[in-house]
Amino acid sequence: xxxxxxxxxxxxxxxxxxxxxxxxxxxxxxxxxxxxxxxxxxxxxxxxxxxxxxxxxxxxxxxxxxxxxxxxxxxxxxxxxxxxxxxxxxxxxxxxxxxxxxxxxxxxxxxxxxxxxxxxxxxxxxxxxxxxxxxxxxxxxxxxxxxxxxxxxxxxxxxxxxxxxxxxxxxxxxxxxxxxxxxxxxxxxxxxxxxxxxxxxxxxxxxxxxxxxxxxxxxxxxxxxxxxxxxxxxxxxxxxxxxxxxxxxxxxxxxxxxxxxxxxxxxxxxxxxxxxxxxxxxxxxxxxxxxxxxxxxxx
Amino acid sequence: xxxxxxxxxxxxxxxxxxxxxxxxxxxxxxxxxxxxxxxxxxxxxxxxxxxxxxxxxxxxxxxxxxxxxxxxxxxxxxxxxxxxxxxxxxxxxxxxxxxxxxxxxxxxxxxxxxxxxxxxxxxxxxxxxxxxxxxxxxxxxxxxxxxxxxxxxxxxxxxxxxxxxxxxxxxxxxxxxxxxxxxxxxxxxxxxxxxxxxxxxxxxxxxxxxxxxxxxxxxxxxxxxxxxxxxxxxxxxxxxxxxxxxxxxxxxxxxxxxxxxxxxxxxxxxxxxxxxxxxxxxxxxxxxxxxxxxxxxxx
Numbered sequence: 001x002x003x004x005x006x007x008x009x010x011x012x013x014x015x016x017x018x019x020x021x022x023x024x025x026x027x028x029x030x031x032x033x034x035x036x037x038x039x040x041x042x043x044x045x046x047x048x049x050x051x052x053x054x055x056x057x058x059x060x061x062x063x064x065x066x067x068x069x070x071x072x073x074x075x076x077x078x079x080x081x082x083x084x085x086x087x088x089x090x091x092x093x094x095x096x097x098x099x100x101x102x103x104x105x106x107x108x109x110x111x112x113x114x115x116x117x118x119x120x121x122x123x124x125x126x127x128x129x130x131x132x133x134x135x136x137x138x139x140x141x142x143x144x145x146x147x148x149x150x151x152x153x154x155x156x157x158x159x160x161x162x163x164x165x166x167x168x169x170x171x172x173x174x175x176x177x178x179x180x181x182x183x184x185x186x187x188x189x190x191x192x193x194x195x196x197x198x199x200x201x202x203x204x205x206x207x208x209x210x211x212x213x214x215x216x217x218x219x220x221x222x223x224x225x226x227x228x229x230x231x232x233x234x235x236x237x238x239x240x241x242x243x244x245x246x247x248x249x250x251x252x253x254x255x256x257x258x259x260x261x262x263x264x265x266x267x268x269x270x271x272x273x274x275x276x277x278x279x280x281x282x283x284x285x286x287x288x289x290x291x292x293x294x295x296x297x298x299x
Numbered sequence: 300x301x302x303x304x305x306x307x308x309x310x311x312x313x314x315x316x317x318x319x320x321x322x323x324x325x326x327x328x329x330x331x332x333x334x335x336x337x338x339x340x341x342x343x344x345x346x347x348x349x350x351x352x353x354x355x356x357x358x359x360x361x362x363x364x365x366x367x368x369x370x371x372x373x374x375x376x377x378x379x380x381x382x383x384x385x386x387x388x389x390x391x392x393x394x395x396x397x398x399x400x401x402x403x404x405x406x407x408x409x410x411x412x413x414x415x416x417x418x419x420x421x422x423x424x425x426x427x428x429x430x431x432x433x434x435x436x437x438x439x440x441x442x443x444x445x446x447x448x449x450x451x452x453x454x455x456x457x458x459x460x461x462x463x464x465x466x467x468x469x470x471x472x473x474x475x476x477x478x479x480x481x482x483x484x485x486x487x488x489x490x491x492x493x494x495x496x497x498x499x500x501x502x503x504x505x506x507x508x509x510x511x512x513x514x515x516x517x518x519x520x521x522x523x524x525x526x527x528x529x530x531x532x533x534x535x536x537x538x539x540x541x542x543x544x545x546x547x548x549x550x551x552x553x554x555x556x557x558x559x560x561x562x563x564x565x566x567x568x569x570x571x572x573x574x575x576x577x578x579x580x581x582x583x584x585x586x587x588x589x590x591x592x593x594x595x596x597x598x
Contacts (some may be wrong), residue, residue: 012378130383157577168496171498176506178512180510180511180512181487186482193556194470207461210434211515213482213515216512217512217515218478250492253590258564290555291552
């Protein structure tokens, strides 16, 4: 197999995958895009496929940017059966957020077929995906990093490596989501309580963002709570999924993750209130609803 | 009564009060310091008193920087009975963290005696107190702000005003402590879980501090967890107290503050493990203890 990348297939042209595929092409790399949705394929432009199974034939780097472990499993081993179309030595990079235990198992199964696995979750959002400056937190064989390097460099602003062991990349992403999810929910709890106490929310924002109480999530998301916007940048359902993975993993490890478990309940309540596809900051409305106060934008 | 400040009394020469008193003197203001502990009085230097009651006679600005509402109450109305020594028009500035409902009640009682109340909690830590650059979040009568202004400017880097109503300053401080306390506990939960997952903690620190998962508390406190230090900058007991105030206030307001309540339990557990006077970041050891893993510095 050639040492250069002759064919890269990106499956999942969503908010992140589309920008990653475009960043790869901008770097002159040969990318085939795959998505079931015609409008996402059109957004990337040829060559594209609706079927991963057809696209993947002879690829030397397959990048999965799909929603969850179930979709990864189906694409690789299920009805799509992509692993059948990959030659030994090909690289499978999974950038979906999946449980560390799933990643470890996947690493073992891919190794049996002599496929190289990059356990490579991502963060950074749509804009940075488009710019080729996302964060990739990855573990995997040295050979996979070496060969995928031009692609990784085209997509990432920060590439953090966590050794060779499958599961370590996903473990790092899990820790990231503990902090992102709970910090956001904490910001929501604080803002709803501030409203209950009759404070001016804009003034609270000014105090907190200059204080030791600040967080990236508070600073980035609370303007939505103050202005009453709920158009999603990232949805409540994303944290239902990711804090769900945290809770499952923590339970498996016999690790009582009290705050993560509590924050998950609040995101679940937001989804239960019909806010699942709204901006994740609308978790503040769970607190407001239960406390009988109105935040901006609430009926 | 004169419009200039002829006599300022600072009660409580602890980590914050000592620096505040020194900052006032550096600005040329006439300060009498009060503390029961001889070594704290010596740290400030004359004029100082052991008894607040004796010191307060004829003061036009009394600043309380004591531990909690019980001490405030005892100093003002209890055995010390400081209010008896204050003439109408004198200002009582309370910088201790107290429940908003206590602050509201105190405002009413001081107004009955024609004393001006500044509900003025502080943040920023010992170093900024020494430099005269703490944050003061205050509510109170316009006349009190006007007259106390040279003193406020000598002590504060940021002065945030929340109108005239007693309780608003303390409400803002309460929101600050929700975020500071829960963000710290979340950082602790994430780091202990990272240890359980076998990640390199220094590498986790590097990833998180460049990501949307970052918080001021994570960035500032987690180096202690990584290096295993436990010498207190601020203690576990401070958050036992402050998240206790949050939980009491939220219960009174019928506001279910799920994360604050959960974080309080973790700080209580830290105190229960004998870590009450250790650095507040040692709350991470609660998680590690319960999950059967060792963090740096643990036996």
